[in-house]
Amino acid sequence: MLASIRWSLPLMLAGSAYVWAGPPFVTNDPDPPELGQWEINLPWQMERNRNGSASGEWLRMDVNYGYDRYTQLSIEMPLPYHLPAEGGLHVGAGDVLLEYKRRFGTDAEAGYFGINPELTLPTGDTARGLGAGRATLQLPLLYQKQWGDTIVYGDARYKWHAGDEGKSYWFLGMAFERSFGERLKLGAEAFVTTPRAPNGEPNIGFSVGGKWVMAPGRVLMLSAGHSFLDEPELTLFMGLKLLFSPEL
Numbered sequence: 001m002l003a004s005i006r007w008s009l010p011l012m013l014a015g016s017a018y019v020w021a022g023p024p025f026v027t028n029d030p031d032p033p034e035l036g037q038w039e040i041n042l043p044w045q046m047e048r049n050r051n052g053s054a055s056g057e058w059l060r061m062d063v064n065y066g067y068d069r070y071t072q073l074s075i076e077m078p079l080p081y082h083l084p085a086e087g088g089l090h091v092g093a094g095d096v097l098l099e100y101k102r103r104f105g106t107d108a109e110a111g112y113f114g115i116n117p118e119l120t121l122p123t124g125d126t127a128r129g130l131g132a133g134r135a136t137l138q139l140p141l142l143y144q145k146q147w148g149d150t151i152v153y154g155d156a157r158y159k160w161h162a163g164d165e166g167k168s169y170w171f172l173g174m175a176f177e178r179s180f181g182e183r184l185k186l187g188a189e190a191f192v193t194t195p196r197a198p199n200g201e202p203n204i205g206f207s208v209g210g211k212w213v214m215a216p217g218r219v220l221m222l223s224a225g226h227s228f229l230d231e232p233e234l235t236l237f238m239g240l241k242l243l244f245s246p247e248l
Helices: 002-015
Strands: 038-048 054-068 071-083 096-104 112-115 118-121 136-147 150-160 169-180 184-193 203-215 218-227 234-244
Touching: 203 234
Parallel strands: none
Antiparallel strands: 038 054, 038 234, 054 071, 071 096, 096 112, 096 118, 112 136, 118 136, 136 150, 150 169, 169 184, 184 203, 203 218, 218 234
């Protein structure tokens, strides 16, 4: 098993962008895992607001499966926390997310589009700030193009009932990542949203981050971000990506 990972992962890193795009950024990419490949992301996230409150996830079990060359099937099960400004930490099960991703094309240098509908189920405890208290739906249109060692991808999505008090809004993000050898990739993203709360304001934000192949099948992901017009004031992301190749 370990031998299969050692031989297959470097080949995937050298020949595709599947391992790299997406997390740790909010902007998503259209690439699924390889055919028959399992990809498991284990992130920790934190969002701090200007009033001193904070929220995030101690852990998220993000499981992705490459159904075919074009399709990804996913389920995400978070363990969120909420820390009000006045104190009192709340931790518990969060809202479960079901995801389908489909890309249209395989030539990264020519560029291609993708779709990525996501349905979130209200399984978290909204009274403790651990869930939305309603089903939400995201309908993204994705695009990606590669120039040598640089990948650029965009994400335009409508978030139905995903904002405060069930407010629907638009998200538009653009990210780029550049390889520095076979093990390191650094990147950044910028994004804008329409108001996420009734009588709210639009938002503009950015993140910077990177990924490091620690060992075959293990990728460390880090990012930090800031919003200029709306919450959160600061976002931090740290996660581990585990890859299980089709040969296993």
